[in-house]
Amino acid sequence: MISGLEMMEYAPSMDKIINHFERQGGIMTPNNRRQARVFKGAMVLLNDVGMAPGMIVEYRDNIWVFMPGVPKEMKAMFSGSVIPYLRNKFGDKEIIRSLVLRFNGIGESRLEHELIDLIQAQENPTIAPLAQDSGVVIRLTAKEKTAEKADELLEQAKQRILKRVGSYYYGDDETTLQERVVLLLQRKNYHIAAAESLTGGSFGKALTSVSGVSSVFRGSVVCYDPIVKKEVLEVSDMTIRQYGTVSKECATEMAENAKRLMHADIGVSFTGVAGPENLEGKPAGKVFIGISTAENTIEVEACQFSGNRSEIRKQSVIKALQLLLKYLND
């Protein structure tokens, strides 16, 4: 691979791993053995999440870094072994720190318009608005000699930004809409339940991606087939016959019944057309989202989303989370 460098069966440091693997009943096929080969003299990077090791070779003024191709394995090795190696090798001449501010209920252009003078004047940290599926974010990036100093600059810029558009802000960095919703539910000690037709479980999946959600999430009835709407979720036959399943009335009953049947304080419902075909004469993208609140009011949002099946379902879940965030913040 690198001319002048020799491959060897495997590095001495691999012995222990291969032995361990074989003791567990693993079979080192010729191909497994081939994957375990490294360059003579290479620094071997152990792979915590897969089989092929990585390596770093310093050779003729070049540094070669080899990593496995499976994204999960590569990422773990890159942050666990390669970055520490590079930091150690070259020292940290300059620290780069960044902070992402997340907003709900405001568009990218509008946000940029409100902050345009700051964005143009500001060089450290830089201020970059970005549109993401779940809303708009601003990425602040600061360069400084120390992390503390960089964080101080980030915090100052954040405060300046929030003074103008703080009412749309919901969290920093990787905070998701669902994390914010779960946090507010926990604070108010509310339980939530859902009834999902076109989303097929996407809302439940989104909420349960949050660790610790069991204190606030009861469950969801995925009522894809009308028979499940009627028999499990107890939506009245008359509602379905009179208004159809894709209707404000059906969304209302779904939300209220989900709340009642699962002993929750808030019920959320999704019914609509994921597409690509029309349903009950309604076009793809037509979605009703119902929220039965802790105060027993009902709110149904009639939406018309665009995009393919997956995008329509995704937008439905994001919209419900945005509505919940607004309700819980009020």
Place this chain on the structure above:
Amino acid sequence: MISGLEMMEYAPSMDKIINHFERQGGIMTPNNRRQARVFKGAMVLLNDVGMAPGMIVEYRDNIWVFMPGVPKEMKAMFSGSVIPYLRNKFGDKEIIRSLVLRFNGIGESRLEHELIDLIQAQENPTIAPLAQDSGVVIRLTAKEKTAEKADELLEQAKQRILKRVGSYYYGDDETTLQERVVLLLQRKNYHIAAAESLTGGSFGKALTSVSGVSSVFRGSVVCYDPIVKKEVLEVSDMTIRQYGTVSKECATEMAENAKRLMHADIGVSFTGVAGPENLEGKPAGKVFIGISTAENTIEVEACQFSGNRSEIRKQSVIKALQLLLKYLND
């Protein structure tokens, strides 16, 4: 941006779009207008899924292609406008066609081992095995003068490969496990229903990502809280008290009740520990997957997955789809 090139307010071809946007009640903020600017003489690429147009500028022996940064918009513009432009500009001197073969129930090393002589001897098409989350795939890539000739080579290689490992093969290209499961359910005219605890709706979401699934999927009870397991899914209190919710017994009842309550032929259940914390004394990654079959037999697979919360949930869904595929293929 490019020295010597002039920016203009917007291209004549943008007029129609901006007028349309404003007639719909859209407001062209100064920032929207800025996003609409293009180079003088540029070929403007319309953006079907967002606001900022793209452009192609041919200038001093270079071709500059500008596209919006939002991934969805960039991808649509790249395949819709940029590739056709490049094809037209440079002509197709050589056609590259590829085909992905998907396998279930065999590891990457094993597959490579079975095909190693073909892989090493074969140059057109090339044969590359890859490990993916949902199993192992082989990517065949052929280069030829015409698409027909390339496809012929791909088909020949495919047949040679399937002669050896065809029993693990389930589909080509972007065929997903869930698509294959849905297809087999449709062929056998079986309805399926699920009961999901730790997966929180992920299984329902995966199945309902397949268009046309309504002919076979009834629904899923996401019974995250024990109260939903008991009251909606009718799992007996005794089972939960005696064995806990993370148990073979609970998985059995969940699968059987899901099938019965939702009038399905097959019931699938998921109960386990998504982590990061232990639950009922069981470690994160401990998952029971139950399948109540159309023949009224019950199969419960006790799994021990590793990884974070999201990986454990994902592996649970893949495992269930693999078990269903095996059952439906038998």
